[in-house]
Amino acid sequence: DLLSKNPAAIHLLEKHLGYVDWDRLSGNPAAMHILMKRLDYVNWSILSGNPSAIRILELNLHLVNWYTLSENPAAIRIIEKNLDKVKWRCLSKNPCAIHILEQHPDKICWSTLSGNPAAMKLLMKNPDKIDWAGFSQNPAAINVLLKKQLIKQNLIIINLSINIQN
Numbered sequence: 001d002l003l004s005k006n007p008a009a010i011h012l013l014e015k016h017l018g019y020v021d022w023d024r025l026s027g028n029p030a031a032m033h034i035l036m037k038r039l040d041y042v043n044w045s046i047l048s049g050n051p052s053a054i055r056i057l058e059l060n061l062h063l064v065n066w067y068t069l070s071e072n073p074a075a076i077r078i079i080e081k082n083l084d085k086v087k088w089r090c091l092s093k094n095p096c097a098i099h100i101l102e103q104h105p106d107k108i109c110w111s112t113l114s115g116n117p118a119a120m121k122l123l124m125k126n127p128d129k130i131d132w133a134g135f136s137q138n139p140a141a142i143n144v145l146l147k148k149q150l151i152k153q154n155l156i157i158i159n160l161s162i163n164i165q166n
Contacts, residue, residue, distance in 0.1 A: 004028065032056060039063075048072065070094065098122060114138060 003009045004021040007030035013020055014034060025031045026043040029052035035042050036056055047053045048065040051074035057064055058078060066082075069075050070090035076097060079086055083100075089109040091097050095118035101108050102122060110126075113119050114134035120141065123130055135141050 004031075007031075010034070026050065026053075048075075051075075054078065066090075070097075073097075076100075092116065092119075095119075117141075120144075 001019060001021045002024065003019075004013060004024035005028055007028055010028070010030045013025065013031070017034075017038075020034075020041075022038075022041040023043040023046055025041075026035060026046040027050055029050060032052055032055070035047065035053070039056075039060065042056075042063075044060075044063045045065040045068055048057060049068035049072050051072060054074050054077070057069065057075065061078070061082070064078075064085075066085045067087045067090050070079065070087040071093050073094055073096040076094075079091065079094075079097065080100065083104075088104075088107040089112050091107075092101060092109040092112035093116055095116060098116075098118050098121075101113065101119070105126075108129075110129040111131035111134050114123060114131040115138045117138055117140035120138075123135070123141075124144075136145060
């Protein structure tokens with residue numbers, strides 16, 4: 001039931017727990033008080049990506065899905081304390097994890113990082129590692145892409161004018 005995903009519907013869901021879609025509720029930021037009482041119904045993969053679930057996740061680290069948690073911007077404290085469990089490809093998507101990635105450049109998944117809008121400084125310091133397909137989908141990279149294209153166009157014009165003059 002899609003209602004389980006709606007933060008404004010919590011008061012209705014509390015009265016009708018038999019109709020709750022627990023997978024969708026696990027992603028609902030307003031449902032933590034319900035989920036905390038019904039941990040056996042939680043979808044831990046979805047909950048691990050829910051920024052509002054940090055307290056529940058901290059208390060149940062043995063149930064965390066480290067792939068989705070590594071992408072969760074609100075989970076940085078947990079991630080910093082559990083670097084041995086981090087999924088680095090997923091962490092490279094996390095806009096709040098740039099400082100961790102800078103400390104562990106050998107663990108960075110550059111193709112994933114290339115699409116991370118928060119990673120522009122790190123990417124500009126390592127242009128040889130940029131995955132241009134991922135970078136072209138990065139909303140923060142538009143100015144760099146435009147500049148790169150203009151440079152290419154200018155080089156073509158310069159090359160043409162040299163050929164014409166010769």
